[in-house]
Amino acid sequence: MCGRYSLVCDAGHLQAYYDLANTGVFAGPRFNIAPTQQVPAIVAVNGERHLELFHWGLIPSWADDSKLGYSTINARAETVGEKPAFRAAFRHRRCLIPADGFYEWQGEKGHKHPWRIEPDNRDEFFSFAGLWAAWESGADVIRSCTIIAGPANLLVQPISDRMPVMVPREAWALWLDPDTGMEALQPLLKPPPAEGMRAYRVGEHVNNPNHDDPACLFPA
DNA sequence: CCAGACGTTGTT
DNA sequence: GTCTGG
């Protein structure tokens, strides 16, 4: 599962790495991004890549209550094409959620410890496979998103059974194209290679979602 | 037919 | 919106 991540970078780096047409919505380095917050995601607009903000926790267009978003921060890779809450978004509204690390908690309730997983190379990003939706609330439109999660790779396995699905650079265009068919998408939903990423235990500081500072990165 | 759910992880 | 349960 993926319930917390970071984006500790400047807008220029993001723009160059993803060839973005805009980065205006990026509000600066984030060490501890939590569900229900506005998160930057990349979508295809008229052949360009745009960075836009979405409420983390997908609210389908038909929801009669935004509360559904509390339990849709992740979508299971195994069923995302079938579940009513995700199916339409999986077919037509995919996005990439850039991250430079994410957190997983190891152990059982009562004695859990946070770990950080990040790219080996400081210049790399993880590109989480995401979905988005638009939900109308009176005159307002809430745009929301979710991160697809699947089985963990060998690096993450000792920490957690699940981890975010990631889209490799060569598949970005396919993933973001609203017209891509399901049969081409399904093969992308596999665990990311363990090569190129590392994990280390961090302090409990990151547990509190109000802590959004460099101490979240400190080894325990 | 209408009513009600639509989700995840982890633990039991 | 669309599916399941009654």
Add this chain to the structure above:
DNA sequence: CCAGACGTTGTT
């Protein structure tokens, strides 16, 4: 994901 609240009436 974790942290923190979880309730009422009436008064400031």
Add this chain to the structure above:
DNA sequence: GTCTGG
């Protein structure tokens, strides 16, 4: 225990 908020 369960829901809401971040």
